[in-house]
Amino acid sequence: MSSVNTAIQLITREQAEKGAAAKGSTCSPALAKGPWDYDLAEALAGVPAYGPGASSADPAPAGTPRQGQLPEEYKRASDAELGERIRAAKAALGERAVILGHFYQRDEVIQYADFVGDSFQLANAALTRPEAEAIIFCGVHFMAETADILSTLDQAVILPNLAAGCSMADMADADSVEECWEQLAEIFGAEPDAEGRVPVIPVTYMNSSAALKAFCGEHGGIVCTSSNAKTVLEWAFQRGQRVLFFPDQHLGRNTAKALGVPLDQMPMWNPRKDLGGNDEQALLDSRVILWHGFCSVHKRFSVAQIDKARADFPGVQVIVHPECPMEVVDAADSAGSTDFIKKAIAAATEPTTFAIGTEINMVNRLAAEYPQHTIFCLDPVICPCSTMYRIHPGYLAWVLEELVAGRVVNRITVDHNVQANARTALERMLAARP
Template sequence: MPSSLEFTPQVKAATQPIYERLRDVIPEMEWPVHAPLIARINELKRERSATLVAHNYQLPEIFHGIADYTGDSLGMAKFGAETEADVIVVCGVRFMAESAKMLSPEKTVLLPDMEAGCSLAASITAQDVRRMREKYPGVPVVTYVNTYADVRAEADICCTSVNAVQVVESLGTDRVIFIPDGYLGRYVATQTDVEIILWEGACEVHERFTGEELRHYRRSYPDIQVIAHPECPPDVLEEADFVGSTSGMIRYIDEHRPERVVMITECTMSDNVAVEFPRTNFVRPCNLCPHMRRITLPKILHSLETLQPEVHINPETARQAHRSLERMLAV
């Protein structure tokens, strides 16, 4: 294929099966822009012995067009560790790329834009964790995986939104420090007798949803099913028919096949899931993650061409952070 990134008949033919799946979420007039990039990226993956992992919040042309694995942040990192590829391109944000590097220290891990951060991960520092330990001596620290490596290095154990309750209860203590998501911590507190000491961090996407917004959807669509991420405020979760992680939300739709659903999370995920469930009508509240939007097809292509920007973690920090991740995986 020529490297000029033109929408040639060869590119059109090579990418047509992909577009047929995306026809309902990407306008036909946009495809000539995406298709040459998708074709070249898929070609370069083979040349570079690279694999691409994409979070559920990535754009459909990335999620369905070039990714070898799609899912949540921990699933992305575990897939990268299991693959035989030499290079892992993380289509997500920086803490996800750090997870991939921790589980695959011998591999080249690329993040197409190092400025792809996370408001939740940025809400706490390693020094903050040390201060929490001083304030609550002897109380174990559970950290959500949506944190940077230096914070995970200060924690006793990691958790995801899937296993947060299980991890908290596995410690066998009367109380735990739960960082950094205050909303997720409050949700966990409703599911366990363990006292949860909170850090008041929040995801800038999920904290914008309100219970009144969900009630509006119910008034507008009486048959709607509301499924929400536990990073949302309590009044949102009280209105939801189901509360769960991104993978749990997909599983809910697969098992229940609702006629109409609203996913209370980053809105691009609805586009990605709708491709798999064409008979479900997705109502799309549009709260976008600006950090996820920093990852684009041109940046991914440049990253594969140059093998940059590469993710590096201080070896001692990585060792300590990996320990808290291993403890979670052992639960």
């Protein structure tokens, strides 16, 4: 099976040659270009953006990191030449560097990774390489921040393309969350109830900035992953009368619903509206206050796609990520984290047809890894994560060769004061095992 990038190149070429008669489709022909074209366009416009792909319509905050221009030699190099340069640099660096690749990363980059996994698996994987002077995180910004929080002071965490952010993570910023917290404090007060539970516990998804993880650590809260969200919510309910969950409304709603929390006790908080768009009574009656955030990759999946998969493939097993909308999770056979999806397919002993609702690079990789099964993405349109896709072998070759030359570029550092509180929230998460 060809990589997602190869498929996009072919589709774009066919669309240019044959127009509407071309087979297959992608959400943006701009995906066929090099990510450095987006870097240049943003520099000329003076406005950051997430780039083509699933998050292309999401507005990027003014402070979103931007990537400087990649040296021309890396833009002009062929895939084969970049491969030779990456392998040579890795060999020269040896154990001094470790490359981490997220499940959603393009195959052209994943092939060079020392570890492949989800964001927290990768941050923990880096801990197994204490001798590594550099951790090259082929993922997005919040993942590199987490790695910096958990790594040693002597280790440099590098993000090959600084523009690889996360639109969902950016939907909850520290100022907006602080303002929300102050408004909630005016309504709920600070006194615990008869059982000693405080009025509200903040819970942030791993897909958030280090500043928000630190906010949770400072205010008695915790971090969760899609793997342990249920356990974390149970932890929070033991300590608080209600939960403020950010930034992903869908993971919060799906997890709380599975725990029996009624939908009418899960108001949405829109940071652009007074009291988040709620009246005081709705907030007082709440069990989980959901932030108005979402993943643009997982928002693309629909019940109609599931219905079509069942019609086309009777007996198909539909597995989706819990970042998908509630009606999609309800219509699927099961829902779980990227690791859950991978393990479910690995556990199938008989040839099975799977329709998967998560990022296309991971789905295609699973299809190639388990050829005894029929595995396809629910969304027929090839539309990868905009920001993951901005990591390209050219950037990886550049940061590695800079390390060989004794220079550290694109280092991600988290302020020590932020690190302390963020680490507290992460340690609480580690203790809350499913």
